[in-house]
Amino acid sequence: MTPEHAPASHPPVPARKIGVLVANLGTPDATDYWSMRRYLGEFLSDKRVIDYPAWKWQPLLQTVILTKRPFTSGANYRLIWNDEANESPLMTITKQQVAALRERASALWGDRVVVDFCMRYGNPSTPDAVERMVKAGCDRILFFPLYPQYAGATTATANDQFFRALMTQKWQPAARTVPAYFDRADYIDALAGSVERALGGKLPRKLVASYHGMPKRYLREGDPYHCQCQKTSRLLRERLGWPEGVIDTSFQSVFGTEEWLRPYTVEHVADLARQGITEIAVISPAFSADCIETLEEIQGEIRHAFEDAGGKTFTYIPCLNAEPTHIDVLTAIIGENLAGWV
Template sequence: MKPAHAPADHLAIPPKKTGILIANLGTPDGYDYWSMRRYLNEFLSDRRVIDYPAWKWQPLLQGIILTKRPFTSGRNYKLIWNEERNESPLMTITRSQAEALRARATAEWGDSVMVDFCMRYGNPSTQDVLDRMVKAGCQRIVFLPLYPQYAGATSGTANDQLFRALMAQKWQPAVRTCEPYFDRPDYIAALAASVRRTLGDRVPAKLVASYHGMPKRYLLEGDPYHCQCQKTSRLLKEALGWPEGVIDTTFQSVFGPEEWLRPYTVEHVAELAKRGITDIAVISPAFASDCIETLEEINGEIRESFEHAGGKDFAYIPCLNDDPGHVDVMLNVIRDTMGGWVPVRNAAPSQDADRALRPQDQDRQADRAGDQPPL
């Protein structure tokens, strides 16, 4: 439509909308060598992920790493590939999350909002999706990176890519980025519900909360990720009502020669088995969607490490994915972030969740006020 009193040759302007854009890590277009190479090149060239000087890192990456790694990564992706849709599980799940969120957002705000998803690496790219949303009339955008805990190499680089995409826009929309939700009562409640859904009333000898790793140096340089992971584990234990010592926090996906955050999951589960702890469950609170690191690494390499060391009972608790409780969390985070942009209805948490988690909610508010340390 054209603005009132506009000349006849004025460009048509679509009705004003508020965009909701969720972002996940990314996925190769296929598990063949060249698809894997393109994806790994984009991922491993990100200075947020590998911050070595380019003169030092790029010859190694373009030579040895991208000659060999696409073959091994491609074989791993092939094990979990969604052959029916010819895409990775991460793509399937993220699309389903966006569809569920779109249905909920449309029911609440009607056609004044537009919901879409993008990937930091690969397709659909942040640039392409932002272009589409702007052309559809999104003059305001709420951006939610699907990482409960903040890290520069996850939420930070997703935000970076959005800001770079904005630089190409003649008419930039206003943008609000969502804060990490690692300690939200509704998120902790959804995690606890997923544990009960998989394990029932059984309490394993150990619940291993395995988070994606990062170089220890990043923590020492000020990245809050490690502290936020530790707090998520503590709040999960409190929500489940389990005794001290049942939940262990570990880190997976170590890459390169540097020391990463410890303990390493693959080593820790083997050590548990050697100590006679042969009944464990593993959960991945840092992942909003099941992906290569959960479906292949945890259910493959990490499970094998445990069983080869004498472990017997290994249960993997799936990510929250498109579970309705998780969609509720995403919608609540978005609603909090977009306050004032579109009319919203007050959404109080369920009485059960409120009773179970109110002390944690108070703890979270006190943390943000600076009354307590971040753990």
């Protein structure tokens, strides 16, 4: 539309809107070697993820890791790939979440609020999503990294990429970022509901809350992730009304030779089986959507470690994904962070 009082020759300006940009980690475009190499190269070159000096890390990454790892990672992705849609499950679930959030936003705020999504690594990229929103008339953007617990390697790097995308805009929109929501009562309620549904209300011998790991050094350097994971587990146990000792917190996806947060999930579940605990359930409260770490690592490597050590019954409790209770939580968070804008 042409702005009021502007001459007829004035270039059209889209109607003002508010953008909600949901962000997740990312996914390769395909499972072939080069698609995997591009994705892993971007991910493992992020200084928030691997903070070693470039002169020390990049030669190893480019000549050794990215020569071999795309083959093994591609094979793992093929085990869980959504062949019908030709995309990873993370992409499929994120699309479902965004479709549900668009419906909620439309019902609450009409066409004033535009909901879209991006990935920190791979496609759709954060810069492309920001560009689309600006062209659609969004002069304010709420950026929402879908990580309940804050970590420099997840929330912060997503925010970094968002800010870099804003730097390219001639007319830069106002911006807000959504903080971690690991201790919200409605989020804990949603987690508890998923546990109760999966276990039929029974008290398990052990529920292992498996979070993505990080180098232990990051905790000493001030990253709050470990503490927020521990609090999530405690609040979940309290909400379920279970005694202490039923829920164990552990960490998965260890990479490299540096010591990471312990206990490591793959070792911990095997230890439980050797102790005679042959029935366990596993939940992943750090993931907002099922992905390679849950569908392949937990249900593959970690399950096998438990069973090989004598475990009998292994129950995986899916992520909240696009469940209505999860969409309720995300909608409430968005509404609160849009205060004063809508």
